[in-house]
Amino acid sequence: MEQDMDWNQRIARRVGREVARAREQLVDERGRRLSAQALADRCAGLGHPLDRSVIAKLEKGIRQTVSVADLLVLAKALELPPLALVFPVGYEEETEVLPGRSEHPVTALRWASGEGVLPPRGDAAEDVQSRWYETALFKIRHLLKSEETVRYNKRRASDHWQRAAGADSDEARQAYERMARNADEQVTGQEALLQRWRQELEEKGLAATTPPIFGEVPNNLLASQGGDRSPW
Known part of the structure; x- marks a missing residue:
């Protein structure tokens, strides 16, 4: 049956399936499964009203199209990235x-x-x-990943220096200091590469700034999660 549908219908049906799946996994403020009406209310609260009947038709595969506007608001209301509703x-x-x-x-x-x-x-x-x-997208994504690597190594260096300060033996302290210096050296090299990369972007007329990271990982994450294991 789905093979007889056009492309718009097949996408709408897939999104509807994922909306239904996501809604089944969410609960409202009273601890009950999120209803279609509650989802509709969330969409309205985001500035793009979607009637409960529209959501029901989408979930049942009856609705023949789904707009980008619908997709974005539904994803936010369901606490998902939009593409999670398109690619399961x-x-x-x-x-x-x-x-x-x-x-x-x-x-x-x-x-x-x-x-x-x-x-x-x-x-x-x-x-x-x-x-x-x-493409600009590739270049900016590369910049973002490079910045993430720098932040990660800064956290590693900070964590190792903290461990070195609290080490209970000279041998452990020296080992942590070696790892800290190694991480510091990586940061220095990576920051130089980042500066050159930003200059290249600016020369191509692209914005070389990136937004602040929401929910930045704290410096003690590696220690608390055991991300960098003790050498002892």
Whole structure:
């Protein structure tokens, strides 16, 4: 039956399935499963009203289309990233990413989020990759990942210095100090690379600034979670 639907209908049905699945997993303020009406209320509160009947039709696969506006508001109301409603990672082995073309949901997600490309077909592999590397999205994503690496190594260095200060033997203190200095050296090198990368972006007319990270990981995370194990 689904094969007889057009692309818009198939996407709407998939989103509807994921909305229903997500709603089943949520509870309201009274500890009860989130109702369609409660979801509709959440959407209205976000500034894009969706009637309960519209949500019911979407979940039942009756609604034939779903707009980007609907998708964004539903995702926020369901406390999910929007693409989780389009590509059911963890629930399906294969999903239709383009009309008649199926890929693993993770592959589809990486492409849609700008993290990678769809596996090219035919002789276009090299051209697809080279074009992707030149996009603003790729360059900014690379900058973000580089900044994350710098923050991670700063936390590692801080954690090692703290452990060194509290070490109960000279041997342990010296080991932690070595690891701390190593992390500090990595930060120095990475920050120099980041500066060059930002200059390249600015030369291409791209914004080289990135937003602050919501919920920044505290410096003591590695110690509390055992992320960097003691050498002893």
